[in-house]
Amino acid sequence: MTTEAQEHAASPARPAAKGGYDDKVVHRYDDIEEFDNHLPNWWLVTLYGAIVFAIGYWFHYEVLHSGPSSMESYEQSVAADRRAAAERARRAGAMTDDALVTLSRDPATVAAGQAVFMSNCVACHGANAGGTIGPNLTDRAWIHGGRPTQIYRTVLEGVAAKGMPAWGAQLGETRVQSAVAYVLTLRNTNAAGGKPAQGDNIVE
Numbered sequence: 001m002t003t004e005a006q007e008h009a010a011s012p013a014r015p016a017a018k019g020g021y022d023d024k025v026v027h028r029y030d031d032i033e034e035f036d037n038h039l040p041n042w043w044l045v046t047l048y049g050a051i052v053f054a055i056g057y058w059f060h061y062e063v064l065h066s067g068p069s070s071m072e073s074y075e076q077s078v079a080a081d082r083r084a085a086a087e088r089a090r091r092a093g094a095m096t097d098d099a100l101v102t103l104s105r106d107p108a109t110v111a112a113g114q115a116v117f118m119s120n121c122v123a124c125h126g127a128n129a130g131g132t133i134g135p136n137l138t139d140r141a142w143i144h145g146g147r148p149t150q151i152y153r154t155v156l157e158g159v160a161a162k163g164m165p166a167w168g169a170q171l172g173e174t175r176v177q178s179a180v181a182y183v184l185t186l187r188n189t190n191a192a193g194g195k196p197a198q199g200d201n202i203v204e
Contacts, residue, residue, distance in 0.1 A: 082106045095177065100148035103177055104184035113182030116175050120167065129186045130194030134164070137183055138191040143199035146187065150201075152180045 027034040060067055068076065086106035089099035103109045118127070124134030135143055143162070144154045156176050158166030168176055 079107055083108055090174070090177065095149060095152055097148045100152055100177070100180055100184065103181035104148075106181070109178050109181045110185055112175070113178035113180070116171060116179040117182050120171070121179070124163075126191075126194075128191040128194070129183070130191035132195075135198045136191070136194040136196070138186045138189045138194055139197045140188055140202050141197035141199045142201040145201050148180065148184055151183055152176070155180055155183075 024036040026036045061069055082102075082105050085102050086109050089102045092099060117125075117129070121129075121134075124132060125137055126132045129137040131137065140146075142150070144150060144159060154164065156166065156168040158164045158168075160166075167179070171179065
């Protein structure tokens with residue numbers, strides 16, 4: 001019989017632990033004893049519950065896609081914040097550069113502006129805004145100023161000498177704002193096949 005086995009055999013019997021399980025010494029070294037005890041039921045419930053939750057979570061989000069992922073939830077939250085900011089910008093009254101930039105960050109406003117652009121502006125500026133009769137709206141050069149309020153004023157009031165209609169009366173304030181918000185998203189995108197740059201008002 002080995003020394004460890006002799007020590008184990010010589011160890012006194014221990015009373016039954018709570019729950020009816022006897023302590024079992026499985027290893028002893030320098031009077032340090034390692035026991036093989038029954039794990040507490042609360043700990044096992046926590047462990048198995050976490051496993052079941054993880055499996056359910058994986059099926060819910062990754063297999064069935066029955067709920068938004070954390071990234072989708074984040075994007076929805078950002079979209080809601082931008083929508084609220086756009087509403088505040090509209091209610092503020094007179095359009096400023098900052099207000100128009102805020103509108104250009106709201107996906108709903110930009111989508112509405114794209115619809116306005118496609119219905120009214122493609123004849124002169126092209127479907128990709130690269131310019132046909134009218135100038136290229138996707139480069140860095142602007143004939144009548146490239147600041148948001150300058151673009152807004154150009155769309156609202158028009159430039160009769162250049163054949164640019166005054167869209168304010170036809171579209172109304174809200175649709176003009178949406179169209180300008182969409183145009184702001186096109187700046188410096190340099191559409192393929194666009195017209196050469198026109199104007200000296202360079203916008204970075």
